[in-house]
Amino acid sequence: MAWRDEGILLSARKHGETSAIIEVFTPAHGRHAGVVRGGTSRRIAPVLQPGAQLDLSWRARLEDHIGSFTVEPVRSRAAAAMGTRLTLAGLNAVTGLLSFCLPDREPHPALYARTEALLDLLGEEDLWPLAYLRWELGLLEEMGYGLDLTRCAVTGTQEDLVYVSPKSGRAVSRAGAGDWADRMLPLPEVLRGLGAAPDTEIAQGLQTTGYFFDAHLAQNLGQKPLPEARQRFVAAFSRRL
Structure with missing residues (x-):
């Protein structure tokens, strides 16, 4: 069994004395792991940095084996990430979220394209938080937990939509929420693609998407906790408000 694809490196860890096990996200083969022989060498180790774009060749005797990768760098994002x-x-x-959410070896080409576009904005701090929030919305949709923010789930109106139902993921108007308003999640305009997208609204949006990752997606995956990396990003973003 063999294939060739391009992919984004999600993680790498040492395996044995000289090898590494890497996990990549590719458009045609999804999240896929494999062994890189000599992955700890001075030549290859600097290439195996999270976020790197790699040309990948995978080979295994049987399809369900972990197999081995040969890798060639396409684009490094280390300098932008360390800014x-x-x-x-x-x-x-x-x-972290891709490793957490994606089923093994299941292709998601549209999500891959969105992820590549997002990572290409690394270092653009004025653009990154909004792009990241939109990427989270896309990831929820790809995993089957997309939010319906077009009209009120209670009244059907498209006006004064200020909440999201934590149960259904649908928009709720101020009037539709009634006495249940304190149990709703915030629906800032930025989540609907409206307004100037100030940082305060992006932070509210991350609160809402985070709830659905944690209370819905993670529960469906066996109550696994969300990756701490997401909370660290949200905390770092909140400190700049």
Whole structure:
């Protein structure tokens, strides 16, 4: 069994004396792990940094074996990621959530394209938080937990939508929420693609998407805790408000 693809490196860890086990996200083969022989060498180790774009060749005797990779660098994102604490935290949040959410070896080409575009914005701190929030919305949708923010789940109106139902993920108007308002999640305009997207609204949006990752997606995956990397990014972003 063999294939060739391009992919984003999610993680790498030492295996034995000289090898590494890497996990990558590819458009045609999804999240996929494999062994890189000599992965700890001076030549290859600097290439195996999270977020790196790699040309990958995978080979195994049987399809369900872990197999081995040969890798060639396409684009490094290490310099951009190390620019500030926020960008490094953002990169780690992306790779951590992908490792957490994606089923093994299941292709998600549209999500891959969105992820590549997001990572290419690393270092653009004015653009990154909003792009990241939109990426989280896309990730929830890809995993089957997309939010419906077009009209009120109670009244059907498209006006004065200020809440999200924590149960259904649908928008709720101020009037529709009634006495249940204190149990709703915030729906800032930025989540609906409206307004100027100030940092305060992005922070509210991350609160809402985080709830659905934690209370819905993680529960469906066996009550696994969300990667700490996401919380570190949210905390780093909140400190700049």
